[in-house]
Amino acid sequence: MYRTIIIEDEQRIREALSIILEMVASDQIQIIAYAESVEEAVKLIDRLKPDLVFMDIVLQNGTGFDVLQQISFNSFHLIFTTAYEQHAVSAFKYSAIDYLLKPIDPEELKTAIERISLLQERVLEKHQLNELQHNLSKTPDRIILPTQEAMYVVKLDQILRCETSGSYTTFFLIDGRKIMVSKPLKNYEDLLEPPLFFRIHQSHLINLNSIVSYSREGMVHMSDKSVVPISRSKKEQFFNLMKDN
Structure with missing residues (x-):
């Protein structure tokens, strides 16, 4: 079971993601907490030490990048959730960081969890995040x-x-x-x-x-x-x- 935190500031999206996770991976996912803001997300990750985090890029009072820069515990799998925008999708692909497009598709969510099951415990590399921020701000090179x-x-x-x-x-x-x-x-x-x-x-x-x-x-x-x-x-x-x- 992956002890999971959902970091998302829109309630309807939190609820939708929870329902879909129950549908496609009830035997793999245990949701242990939700967060809406940067401050709340940092506290929950450091205290609960999850196996998996779903995180929106834009949060209350900041971004998902702010969360990742402030946490002390980072030994978890990360899947960003993002609204559709072709430039952003390309940025994720160039940066080799997993992501899901909103609205979340159940089959894509199931596939993302299957990808995680093939990986060993992983720490997200800082230069991956740097590259993602770089690629989001301009045409990826x-x-x-x-x-x-x-x-x-x-x-x-x-x-x-x-x-x-x-x-x-x-x-x-x-x-x-x-x-x-x-x-x-x-x-x-x-x-x-x-x-x-x-x-x-x-x-x-x-x-x-x-x-x-x-x-x-x-x-x-x-x-x-x-x-x-x-x-x-x-x-x-x-x-x-x-x-x-």
């Missing part, structure tokens, strides 16, 4: 790549190409580093898109600025001396994109 060893903050223009194999994706960086994450390429495709990136093949996504040459036969030579195939279904789109550029 960095992405967090989580691995078993560390959280890597990578500038988008430093990604040379990505290659996927099953449920894993390897990021090849311009400086020669390779970072493997346990997520398929489709999870990143909507974050790494034209005009800088292009998914050229089912297994490959490339930085268009790192192309050295390409052939009509369907092969692209990259600046790291790798050769990437162009899938038949992507050829026309790729050649038109290169022509336009």
Whole structure:
């Protein structure tokens, strides 16, 4: 059972989330407290030491970030809840922080809890929060790549190409580093898109600025001396994109 605190300043949303949690995860979730304000949230987290926290970004007298900066206990899973806004959604994805859109969808909530069950006890990294705040304030230019060893903050223009194999994706960086994450390429495709990136093949996504040459036969030579195939279904789109550029 995950001892859970819901931090949300709108009563109807607190009640709705509680009802949905009872519907989809009654055997996994035990709600131990609710909070509406920053001060109340800080006190409850430090006193009750929950396993899981659902937290809205905008609270009474402050934000969820204020809560996270003031707490002394931070060994819990965190899921932000947020109203729909495409820029904010992208910011969460770039920062590798879990989130749910309001109104809460039961299936998405169930999936989020299932993701947590696959993780070991986790402390939210401060640089993840810094990146989220950075990405919320402007167009994201960095992405967090989580691995078993560390959280890597990578500038988008430093990604040379990505290659996927099953449920894993390897990021090849311009400086020669390779970072493997346990997520398929489709999870990143909507974050790494034209005009800088292009998914050229089912297994490959490339930085268009790192192309050295390409052939009509369907092969692209990259600046790291790798050769990437162009899938038949992507050829026309790729050649038109290169022509336009």
